[in-house]
Amino acid sequence: MREAKLVQGNSAIAQGAFYAGARFYAGYPITPSSEIAEEAARKLPGLGGVFMQMEDEIASMGAIVGASLAGVKSFTATSGPGFSLMQENLGMAVMGEVPLVVVNVQRSGPSTGLATKPAQSDIMQLRWGRHGDQAVIALIPGSVQECFELTVTAFNLSEKYRVPVIVAPDEVVGHMRESILIPAPGELEVLERKAPDCKPEDYRPFSFKPGTVAPLANFGGEHVFHVTSSMHDETGFSCNTSNNAALRVAQLHTKLTAGRQDIVLTRAFDVDDCDMLIVATGIVTRAARAAAAQARDQGKNVGVLQLQTVWPFPDLEVKAAAAKARRVVVAEMNYEGQLAGEVRKVLPDPSIVKGVNSWDGSIMRPDHIAAALAE
Amino acid sequence: MNKTPERSLLNTAALPLFWCSGCGNGIVLNAMLCAFDELNLHAKDLLVVSGIGCWGKADDYIKSNALHVTHGRALSFATGAKAANPKLHVIVLMGDGDGTTIGGNHLIHTARRNMDLTAIIVNNFNYGMTGGQYSATTPANALTSTSIAGNPERSFDLARLLVAAGANYVARETVASGVLLKNRIKKAISKKGFSVVEAISPCTTLYGPRNNMRQALGMLNDLKEKGIPLAKFKDDEHIEALGFFATGEFADNSADDFSTRYEAVRQIIMTRKGGGNG
Numbered sequence: 001m002r003e004a005k006l007v008q009g010n011s012a013i014a015q016g017a018f019y020a021g022a023r024f025y026a027g028y029p030i031t032p033s034s035e036i037a038e039e040a041a042r043k044l045p046g047l048g049g050v051f052m053q054m055e056d057e058i059a060s061m062g063a064i065v066g067a068s069l070a071g072v073k074s075f076t077a078t079s080g081p082g083f084s085l086m087q088e089n090l091g092m093a094v095m096g097e098v099p100l101v102v103v104n105v106q107r108s109g110p111s112t113g114l115a116t117k118p119a120q121s122d123i124m125q126l127r128w129g130r131h132g133d134q135a136v137i138a139l140i141p142g143s144v145q146e147c148f149e150l151t152v153t154a155f156n157l158s159e160k161y162r163v164p165v166i167v168a169p170d171e172v173v174g175h176m177r178e179s180i181l182i183p184a185p186g187e188l189e190v191l192e193r194k195a196p197d198c199k200p201e202d203y204r205p206f207s208f209k210p211g212t213v214a215p216l217a218n219f220g221g222e223h224v225f226h227v228t229s230s231m232h233d234e235t236g237f238s239c240n241t242s243n244n245a246a247l248r249v250a251q252l253h254t255k256l257t258a259g260r261q262d263i264v265l266t267r268a269f270d271v272d273d274c275d276m277l278i279v280a281t282g283i284v285t286r287a288a289r290a291a292a293a294q295a296r297d298q299g300k301n302v303g304v305l306q307l308q309t310v311w312p313f314p315d316l317e318v319k320a321a322a323a324k325a326r327r328v329v330v331a332e333m334n335y336e337g338q339l340a341g342e343v344r345k346v347l348p349d350p351s352i353v354k355g356v357n358s359w360d361g362s363i364m365r366p367d368h369i370a371a372a373l374a375e
Numbered sequence: 376m377n378k379t380p381e382r383s384l385l386n387t388a389a390l391p392l393f394w395c396s397g398c399g400n401g402i403v404l405n406a407m408l409c410a411f412d413e414l415n416l417h418a419k420d421l422l423v424v425s426g427i428g429c430w431g432k433a434d435d436y437i438k439s440n441a442l443h444v445t446h447g448r449a450l451s452f453a454t455g456a457k458a459a460n461p462k463l464h465v466i467v468l469m470g471d472g473d474g475t476t477i478g479g480n481h482l483i484h485t486a487r488r489n490m491d492l493t494a495i496i497v498n499n500f501n502y503g504m505t506g507g508q509y510s511a512t513t514p515a516n517a518l519t520s521t522s523i524a525g526n527p528e529r530s531f532d533l534a535r536l537l538v539a540a541g542a543n544y545v546a547r548e549t550v551a552s553g554v555l556l557k558n559r560i561k562k563a564i565s566k567k568g569f570s571v572v573e574a575i576s577p578c579t580t581l582y583g584p585r586n587n588m589r590q591a592l593g594m595l596n597d598l599k600e601k602g603i604p605l606a607k608f609k610d611d612e613h614i615e616a617l618g619f620f621a622t623g624e625f626a627d628n629s630a631d632d633f634s635t636r637y638e639a640v641r642q643i644i645m646t647r648k649g650g651g652n653g
Contacts, residue, residue: 024459045641050458054451055484062444062451066424067459069442074455089452092445219440220460224418226434228443237389238435238443 003182009147009174010077013103013167014039015182016151017075020190022101023049024074026063028056028082031115032171033105036077057082061089061102068093068100069227071218073155077103079171080122081112084129090164091130092229094252097162097206099193099216101154104166105174106282108361117361118171120282121334126166127311133249135256137263138166138311142285144178149188150308153265156191161259162213168310170333172283172363196223204234208247211258256312264317265308270296271321274303276373279318279330279343281307283363288331290366295373302373307339315346328353329372335359382408384418384438393432397591399550399576400430403497406557406574407466408437414561422465424453426473428504430497433468447477450485453492461634464564467494472502475533476511486540489568491632495560496571498533499578507581514618518585532615533573534625543568543632545625549575549598552622559624568632575602575620 007015014036017025025040027033037053044051049072054060057078064074078086083104093100106122108114122129126138137157141147147169154165196203196215205225207214214234217223226236231248233239256263269289271277276295280288285306292302305321307314322328322343330340330353337355344350356372358364385408394400411421421439425431427446434441440463444452449467457465469475474482474496485492501519502508508521512533516525534547544566546559556574563570577583577594588594603613605623613619631639 024455026455045637045644050637052454052458054454055480058448059451059454059481059484062448063455063458065444066442066452066455066457068455070422070456070459070463072459074459088445089448096442218460219422219442219456220419220463222419224438224440226441226443228434228441229445230443236441238432 002184002187004179005182006177007144007180008035008177009141009144009169010035010105011039012144012147012180013077013151013169014043016148017101017155018043018047019148019183019188020073020152020155021192022073022075022155023047024064024067024072025049025076026052026054026060026067026074027076027078028054028060030079030082032107032174033077033079033103036103057085058089061086064100065089065093065096065098068098069219071220073099073159075101075103077105079105079107080109083122083125087129091132091134093164094130094134094136095229096227097213097216098164098227099158099162100164101151101158102164102166104168106168106170114361116171118283118363119334119359119361120170120284120332121338121359122168123310123334123338126168133252135253136164136166136311137161137256137309138168139265139308140281140310141167141169141173141308142282142306143173144176145180146308147173148180148182152188152190156189157263159191159193160213160262161255162193162216163256170282200224205236206232206234208234208251210251210254212251213255260312263309264312264314266314266317267306267308268321269304269306271303271305273324274301275325276300276302276327276329277322277325278302278304278369279307279328279339280304280332281310281339284331284333287364287366288369291369291373294366294370300373310339313342313346318343318346322347326352329356329369330354331356331364331369333358333364380409381412384408384411386436386438389435392436394429395580397577397579397594398429399499399574400433400497402550402553403430403495403556403574403576404433404436406553407495407560409557410560410564414564416464420464422456422463423468424449424456424465425468426470426478428470428473428502430468430470431473447473448481449473450478450481450492450494454485454490457490457492458634461491465492466564467492469494469496470503471496471498471500471512472510475531479511483536483540486537486542486569489541489543489630489632491567491634492569493560493563494569494571496533496573497576498573499576499582501578501582503578503581507578507585515616519582537571538626541630542571542626543628543630544570546571547573547575547620547622547625549602549622550577551595551599551602568628568630
């Protein structure tokens with residue numbers, strides 16, 4: 001049965017993770033994400049799972065890779081400084097095609113910055129934080145309900161595409177409390193990784209055919225396998241040839257391109273007739289919708305496109321929503337316009353894009369966006 | 376031993392070993408593979424986790440499950456795998472740079488947590504893979520490519536550090552004693568909790584030649600001479616500054632490991648109102 005509950009965003013993320021079948025959490029305390037660790041510490045023992053508080057975020061990230069490869073859906077949660085520490089081992093998870101979920105509750109930086117204040121200034125780090133050619137999926141919820149549902153989606157996508165998925169609410173969404181409907185068991189789809197059905201001696205833990213994803217065995221099961229952070233062939237053993245490296249790196253990208261339909265999620269509000277479009281993500285979506293409603297009252301045709309998936313970037317969706325727009329306003333809580341740059345890349349006329357930015361650690365308000373619509 | 380050991384988990388397809396001639400890594404690999412066979416461990420029961428460095432390449436020669444990871448972090452990955460599947464025998468292969476220098480924080484916390492893992496640390500007193508720079512176990516005053524007039528830093532006594540940090544089992548042997556090494560590894564695997572075998576090994580390409588030890592055989596003989604069994608080790612006679620070190624078992628305890636303690640905590644939570652769902 002569905003249950004209506006007043007829930008905090010961070011708690012909804014933890015509950016979404018348990019709903020999706022996550023049974024291992026390793027993390028290190030950091031504001032404004034610690035409630036996720038606390039919820040995991042309270043609930044996982046009763047669910048037959050394991051909670052571990054590690055010595056740092058580097059160890060936390062390593063531990064969830066190990067646990068996932070041992071067959072248990074795993075996650076961690078952190079914020080800016082901790083997310084920076086996780087990057088190297090997160091890159092290892094990309095290379096090893098390890099399903100897992102990392103929550104980065106975005107706070108105001110740079111460095112230790114304003115620890116308790118919101119920001120959306122990690123958008124580029126979500127995509128490019130790790131060295132080398134690599135790709136991940138990143139989702140940003142805009143409400144507590146979305147915290148729950150997008151976390152379930154994050155686990156599903158990570159299992160299906162064997163890729164780390166990052167859930168990156170801003171601090172406001174992480175700490176906000178709202179009434180949500182907790183779906184009944186079975187109501188939301190929960191995907192499991194595809195297990196090998198071949199004979200153990202025939203198992204290959206990787207497939208480099210473009211757009212494909214190999215089944216994943218569990219350490220301790222019948223299928224014995226190797227996983228390495230270094231360059232490897234389809235057997236998982238080291239391989240240093242150029243030809244192999246080209247295939248390996250390409251497949252890390254093509255599997256996500258092939259799955260685009262599943263992966264790229266947006267919500268469009270009144271975009272069909274809009275000649276002004278606001279693009280936003282996370283908490284800013286709400287200010288954008290309030291500004292759009294106000295403008296509609298004044299007879300302006302304003303629509304809003306909410307990016308739930310930020311990576312891979314929703315290029316087609318932005319292009320379609322902006323088809324009739326003479327102005328595209330990209331509202332975001334960072335200084336340089338990390339989303340705006342991507343929007344400019346995909347539109348035929350980038351000069352119609354206007355950025356609305358805030359970077360002082362306070363939440364963006366509708367009047368801030370309304371001003372850009374009025375000009 | 377009456378017959379040649381089988382080393383059934385040796386990945387012969389990857390031979391020959393890529394290590395330098397005279398390197399001790401082959402001896403440690405052999406000791407470990409023989410220990411696996413003598414304990415009747417099968418590929419699917421084993422997970423070998425290795426870091427970055429010369430010894431970190433060892434997983435290429437082993438046919439069990441393997442996870443080769445980032446520099447210094449092998450214990451973190453191993454911890455997650457073991458916590459998720461306590462039935463796995465998890466063996467962690469690290470060098471002195473990987474396991475004790477960049478990975479020093481994870482090492483002491485894994486010992487404190489008493490994770491049921493077996494770490495086999497090959498200590499050759501320098502970073503071999505990157506050209507012989509000094510590590511946290513390079514003796515003071517020793518010559519390396521980054522300490523050309525003598526190492527200004529002092530070294531960890533790894534075995535004693537691990538005892539202090541709470542590991543259940545800590546042993547140190549040299550690669551001059553292969554059978555002893557194998558027996559220590561067997562015991563380490565058999566024991567619950569964090570078990571560490573430190574294998575002192577010659578780096579015959581970099582550390583040796585830079586420190587007036589040009590021949591592999593000479594280095595092995597030197598290890599034999601300088602490694603003194605704990606019972607005979609006398610601080611005033613076996614001066615550490617002259618390269619002497621103690622060998623043997625530094626700790627052999629049976630404190631509850633992490634998983635045992637976690638289960639105890641789980642029982643407390645489960646018996647509370649709401650069965651842990653509160």
